[in-house]
Amino acid sequence: MRFPRSSGILLHPTSLPSQFGIGDIGKEAYRFIDFLSDAGQKLWQILPLGPTGYGNSPYACFSAFAGNPLLISFEELLHQGLLQHSDLTDIPDFPKNEVDYKAVINFKYPLLQKSFDYFKNNFSHEIKYEFNTFCEQNISWLDDYALFMSLKSAYKEKVWNKWDKEISQRQPEAIEKAAQKYADSILFYKYLQYQFFKQWSFLKKYANEKNISIIGDIPIFIAYNSADVWSHPSMFYLDKNGNPTVVAGVPPDYFSSTGQLWGNPLYRWDIMAYNKYNWWINRFNISLELVDILRIDHFRGFEAYWEIPAHEKTAIHGRWVKGPGADLFYAIEKTLGKLPLIAEDLGVITPEVEALRDQFNFPGMKILHFAFGSDADNQYLPHNFPRNCVIYSGTHDNDTTIGWFSNSSSSQEKEYALAYLDKIDGSEIHWDLIRLSLSSVADMAIFPLQDLIGLGSKARMNLPGKALGNWKWRFTLQMLNDTYKNKLKEMTLLYGR
DSSP: OOOOEEEEEEOGGGSSSSSTOOSSSHHHHHHHHHHHHHOOEEEEEEEOOSOOOOOOTTBBBOOOOOOOOOOOOHHHHTTTTSSSSGGSSSOOOSSSSOOOHHHHHHHHHHHHHHHHHHHHHOHHHHHHHHHHHHHHHHHHHHHHHHHHHHHHHHTTOGGGSSSSHHHHHHHHHHHHHHHHTTTHHHHHHHHHHHHHHHHHHHHHHHHHHTOOOOEEEEESSSSSSSHHHHOOGGGGGTTTTBBBBBEEOSSSSOOOOOOEEEEEEEBOOOHHHHHTTTHHHHHHHHHHHOOSSSEEETTGGGGEEEEETTTOOSSOOEEEOOOOTTHHHHHHHHHHSOOOOOEEOOOOOOOHHHHHHTTTTTEEEGGGGGTTTTTOOOSSSGGOOOOSSSEEOOTTOOHHHHHIIIIOOOHHHHHHHHHTTTTTSSHHHHHHHHHHHHHHHOSSEEEEEHHTOOOOGGGGGOOOTTSSSSOOOOOOOOOOOOHHHHHHHHHHHTTTT
């Protein structure tokens, strides 16, 4: 699918300012949309919105369908009468420039529980109907997810295959007893999802009214410790004890000399094909309720994926295995029609991957940080672009542009970049790459907020291969001013976006 000529900013909601220690779906999200609109932007790209687990990665969530309760806005709960001002009088002194996830969880969950107590005790007929309707519409995943989260809490956060055998193997009688025993906890987790989806739908509606489209992100793989793997074990390569036999990753590349050992369980594509890819169709359908456009992370894995034996310590000793290819996307289109998708086609890309992408007319991605390491034939240089692509200065996996230019790039890359940009020193390299993105023929141009502000490596969102310490960066209100807004708007208008 081709997209109109447009531009926008990459910023995950957790990075928004907030007095509650983490960005959320509250007033600052609406203010950021106003900034985008005033700056002439039409796109807001985010990362996956799911409830994060170990390492706080949005690419390793407890569910492929659920939303992250930490993003629920307390201000909106106050507005609904589901919190009182007195509940928010003792807010910790959270760091302003990063998320302390442990402190945020310890602060927010007791208040979310208090909100749930208000909700139970003040059920109006209208709200009860709205809540029950939400639960019925999402029964395909919500019941399993709420039970999974309740059991995870009851088993002191142990991985699901360490639970009692009758529960980990989902024996019907044990599941029925657990559903009765933890009925209140299950209702709590359903309530959190009801609030998340309700608040997010209001935010998306506001963005769309401002002519802002939200670009979401759908990871190809899901976390092992998730409701999806626990409730659908036959869809994955697992042994009799529920342990993965093979896991996902990528071979050595730009980011790592030993590859990236992601550890996600791998799909039984034969089983999914037998079931007419219903799980994937449902996943795309629900994801597109939350966003307008979807970026498919690790698109190349649908053509062929890197399979690593589960006992390996690195990703080096893996092999390429054929994925579902076009069959999956034909099945999705048959049910849902043509979808607004972007293919993350980075890494080891073969002609077969390009053919699959082009067969469905999905735009691929071009990263300027990768453009200056060779010669004029480099596919990431703008003069080599097709129009049907999305250009980025960098992504969440890259250093910031200033960090890249100062610390990560080689002397050859610096020289080539300055020559290409016709610059003497690169003192405003972040604006140089933003201008290069906007002026290119690419249909869409995206740059991280860190590049607009001009921040260094300390503002990097993620360092691939590093399990802990990522996903923490936040900006403050003082960082975003009219100078950036006006300069960005001027460039955007100049280059017809």
